[in-house]
Amino acid sequence: MSKASSTELPKTVDPYRLAEQEIVLEGEIPLQALSRFGDSVFGFEDGAVCRVSLSFSMDGERRxxxxxxxxxxxxxxxxxxxxxxxxxxxxxxxxxxxxxxxQAQQLPKELEPFLTDDFSADLWSLTEDELLLVLPPFPLHERDECPAREELEAFESDESVDEPVRKSEDNPFSVLADLKTKKH
Ligand SMILES: [Zn+2]
Structure with missing residues (x-):
């Protein structure tokens, strides 16, 4: 509905009325306003926002x-x-x-329950919950983009040229050499 992309998403609405009127809300939430989310990430740029589009509706059974x-x-x-x-x-x-x-128990399985008061819902809190749900539990750079990968490779190639005659069985690096051989 809203044309301006920089509109802030309303925080508190009556979601039941919006559903009956089939309203679409679009807007942004400053990430710094979402403190639980802020505590769960490394950071974000100053002024970063979450863009949100919410479409309220009723289904055939007036849900x-x-x-x-x-x-x-x-x-x-x-x-x-x-x-x-x-x-x-x-x-x-x-x-x-x-x-x-x-009521939550009676929802069909494909619908996640969104628990609200009779006449009001906190859309910022809803958004924050959904953001937390999609946070990757174990984030990793792409292999080629991870600085640690370069360091690991540099370390491995240093080892292969350093003291190539060292063959002692209790040489801790022999394990690494084995790993390296298997990898190639
Ligand atoms: Zn990395």
């Missing part, structure tokens, strides 16, 4: 639903080199609006 898409550029910590890596988190989801656990 209220929200279908959403979001996109957020963040910095994660590569678990190989422990250095920063850029990644754009993307998520698509369909949620069923419920006001109680009982």
């Amino acid at each position: 209220r639903m929200v279908t959403g898409e979001l996109e957020a550029p963040v910095t994660l910590e590569c678990q190989r080199c422990m250095g920063p890596m850029q990644k754009t988190l993307v998520s698509r989801f369909t949620l069923g609006l419920v006001t109680s656990d009982e």
Whole structure:
């Protein structure tokens, strides 16, 4: 609905009314406003935002639903080199609006429950939950882009030219040499 791409996504809405009116909300949330998410990532650029599109609707059985898409550029910590890596988190989801656990139990399996108050829902909190769900548990640079890989390769080739005559059986590097041979 909204044309301006820099509009901030409303924080609190009446999701049931939006569903009855089949409203689409589009907007942005500054990542620095999402503190739980901020604690879970390495960082993000100043002024970085999560772009969100939420489409409210009712299905044939008058279940209220929200279908959403979001996109957020963040910095994660590569678990190989422990250095920063850029990644754009993307998520698509369909949620069923419920006001109680009982209602949540009755949702069809393809709908994740979104627990709200009768007349209000926190869309920023919803977005933050969905962002946390798509955080990779073990982020890694692409092999060719990881600084640790270059260091590892440099270390291996140094070892192969250094003291090639050292053959002692308890040489700790012999294990590494074996590994290296198997890899090639
Ligand atoms: Zn890395």
